[in-house]
Amino acid sequence: xxxxxxxxxxxxxxxxxxxxxxxxxxxxxxxxxxxxxxxxxxxxxxxxxxxxxxxxxxxxxxxxxxxxxxxxxxxxxxxxxxxxxxxxxxxxxxxxxxxxxxxxxxxxxxxxxxxxxxxxxxxxxxxxxxxxxxxxxxxxxxxxxxxxxxxxxxxxxxxxxxxxxxxxxxxxxxxxxxxxxxxxxxxxxxxxxxxxxxxxxxxxxxxxxxxxxxxxxxxxxxxxxxxxxxxxxxxxxxxxxxxxxxxxxxxxxxxxxxxxxxxxxxxxxxxxxxxxxxxxxxxxxxxxxxxxxxxxxxxxxxxxxxxxxxxxxxxxxxxxxxxxxxxxxxxxxxxxxxxxxxxxxxxxxxxxxxxxxxxxxxxxxxxxxxxxxxxxxxxxxxxxxxxxxxxxxxxxxxxxxxxxxxxxxxxxxxxxxxxxxxxxxxxxxxxxxxxxxxxxxxxxxxxxxxxxxxxxxxxxxxxxxxxxxxxxxxxxxxxxxxxxxxxxxxxxxxxxxxxxxxxxxxxxxxxxxxxxxxxxxxxxxxxxxxxxxxxxxxxxxxxxxxxxxxxxxxxxxxxxxxxxxxxxxxxxxxxxxxxxxxxxxxxxxxxxxxxxxxxxxxxxxxxx
Numbered sequence: 001x002x003x004x005x006x007x008x009x010x011x012x013x014x015x016x017x018x019x020x021x022x023x024x025x026x027x028x029x030x031x032x033x034x035x036x037x038x039x040x041x042x043x044x045x046x047x048x049x050x051x052x053x054x055x056x057x058x059x060x061x062x063x064x065x066x067x068x069x070x071x072x073x074x075x076x077x078x079x080x081x082x083x084x085x086x087x088x089x090x091x092x093x094x095x096x097x098x099x100x101x102x103x104x105x106x107x108x109x110x111x112x113x114x115x116x117x118x119x120x121x122x123x124x125x126x127x128x129x130x131x132x133x134x135x136x137x138x139x140x141x142x143x144x145x146x147x148x149x150x151x152x153x154x155x156x157x158x159x160x161x162x163x164x165x166x167x168x169x170x171x172x173x174x175x176x177x178x179x180x181x182x183x184x185x186x187x188x189x190x191x192x193x194x195x196x197x198x199x200x201x202x203x204x205x206x207x208x209x210x211x212x213x214x215x216x217x218x219x220x221x222x223x224x225x226x227x228x229x230x231x232x233x234x235x236x237x238x239x240x241x242x243x244x245x246x247x248x249x250x251x252x253x254x255x256x257x258x259x260x261x262x263x264x265x266x267x268x269x270x271x272x273x274x275x276x277x278x279x280x281x282x283x284x285x286x287x288x289x290x291x292x293x294x295x296x297x298x299x300x301x302x303x304x305x306x307x308x309x310x311x312x313x314x315x316x317x318x319x320x321x322x323x324x325x326x327x328x329x330x331x332x333x334x335x336x337x338x339x340x341x342x343x344x345x346x347x348x349x350x351x352x353x354x355x356x357x358x359x360x361x362x363x364x365x366x367x368x369x370x371x372x373x374x375x376x377x378x379x380x381x382x383x384x385x386x387x388x389x390x391x392x393x394x395x396x397x398x399x400x401x402x403x404x405x406x407x408x409x410x411x412x413x414x415x416x417x418x419x420x421x422x423x424x425x426x427x428x429x430x431x432x433x434x435x436x437x438x439x440x441x442x443x444x445x446x447x448x449x450x451x452x453x454x455x456x457x458x459x460x461x462x463x464x465x466x467x468x469x470x471x472x473x474x475x476x477x478x479x480x481x482x483x484x485x486x487x488x489x490x491x492x493x494x495x496x497x498x499x500x501x502x503x504x505x506x507x508x509x510x511x512x513x514x515x516x517x518x519x520x521x522x523x524x525x526x527x528x529x530x531x532x533x534x535x536x537x538x539x540x541x542x543x544x545x546x547x548x549x550x551x552x553x554x555x556x557x558x559x560x561x562x563x564x565x566x567x568x569x570x571x572x573x574x575x576x577x578x579x580x581x582x583x584x585x586x587x588x589x590x591x592x593x594x595x596x597x598x599x600x601x602x603x604x605x606x607x608x
Contacts, residue, residue: 213340234259283574320337496513
């Protein structure tokens with residue numbers, strides 16, 4: 001006879017999550033971030049309290065940003081562990097849709113347990129219920145469907161027996177990994193059911209390592225044997241596979257240069273002789289020069305986002321494209337020779353068949369010249385004006401150590417950091433799949449929680465800081481130290497420059513060009529200090545360097561504000577980016593921008 005245990009559905013969910021283990025003997029779901037409302041406080045809230053010694057609960061300030069912290073944690077853990085988030089019905093849930101999209105684009109595990117309407121419908125419409133006039137089964141949580149890998153609505157307690165294993169199977173699947181939304185009807189959370197005791201036996205989830213089809217390996221080997229100038233594009237999949245050393249050995253054995261995407265940057269040290277920086281829109285000069293000359297592009301664990309490819313002008317023409325990826329969707333993009341499999345395993349198999357074949361076509365002096373350019377644009381200013389973002393990066397670089405992780409997400413700094421930051425191995429964390437403003441502060445906290453031994457340095461602009469900063473208070477409460485370098489250029493400087501580059505007038509980006517009655521005077525130091533952080537202003541680049549070093553001894557976040565000028569770009573590297581320019585109606589500057597746009601469109605790779 002089957003032994004059972006009577007629990008509410010919410011109790012069963014929490015108890016089950018607490019015994020889902022990694023091969024290293026840790027919980028796969030480390031714990032759950034929670035903001036309670038009427039849609040989850042009585043059911044899920046009670047269950048989390050009951051099992052608080054088995055599965056910890058952490059209070060956040062905003063549903064989106066606590067989900068960002070969970071995403072940054074999973075990214076830092078290379079998808080080997082994850083965190084969950086629970087919210088109430090209505091705005092609590094929809095606040096997380098942006099975070100779900102971020103996790104989906106970046107292929108990162110995130111478990112979202114969202115309160116939902118009453119399954120029994122007796123009190124309909126309940127508080128915060130979104131009513132669809134034509135479909136009685138729809139709730140606000142259906143907004144998650146396009147941006148999650150698995151969606152389920154729990155309308156009966158026994159649904160957990162199937163939906164929970166499905167959820168974890170998605171989150172631990174290297175190819176389909178992504179966010180999961182469980183819409184948990186609030187009355188069902190509190191309903192009891194006799195669950196089999198066997199359901200709560202500990203289970204180990206292994207991250208499989210799929211081997212490529214031998215025929216696809218042969219195709220890649222043939223393409224390499226026919227090539228004269230191959231170039232590797234190393235993406236985030238290299239990190240998630242743990243293939244960093246394998247790729248380095250492969251590149252060395254066959255003397256092939258490589259560049260790193262935003263997600264792949266930091267997989268290998270910038271000092272590796274075959275590391276030519278980054279490709280594409282925010283690419284290094286030496287890396288883009290190689291990409292333009294290469295006759296075979298070998299993507300490893302990259303989805304070939306438009307910044308990586310220069311909107312498909314960098315890898316255009318008749319050159320061949322190879323894509324090594326866990327998912328066929330990514331591997332077959334733009335007519336690539338597809339090789340579906342784990343990055344580490346696939347590189348090993350390709351390398352074994354290549355034997356002693358080498359290429360050695362890259363020019364070391366181009367790499368040397370590039371690093372000299374980086375040193376020049378990031379050097380401390382020798383004038384009294386406001387520093388550039390590049391000079392701020394240089395200041396942080398000069399005091400960084402091998403244990404420093406530079407992180408960012410949106411605005412000027414992501415592009416500047418990709419092209420200029422000299423990352424130690426494992427020293428870079430960028431959310432640029434979704435380029436989500438507001439990820440930075442929460443993300444820095446998530447990184448530090450995942451890697452407490454590291455120094456986390458968060459670059460954030462005043463625009464992103466204004467958008468989402470409340471988890472700074474959470475980090476203070478939890479004593480999670482990291483350093484925030486807040487660059488204040490008094491507006492959205494990055495998009496203001498793009499607006500002008502595409503022929504537009506300066507409009508609605510900088511405060512001075514916005515429709516306001518008074519220019520704001522925001523005291524970011526006072527604001528951060530009010531949330532409990534150590535906050536101060538650096539008047540010069542030299543002061544910034546000193547403040548970063550001083551922050552290392554604190555057990556709370558440190559926020560260092562520095563004013564910067566908004567007009568300069570990185571001053572180095574770069575490539576064209578497809579941002580459509582109006583075809584008619586403009587002054588001379590818009591006509592010139594349109595002509596340049598049409599010229600570059602002719603260079604784009606157009607087939608799928």
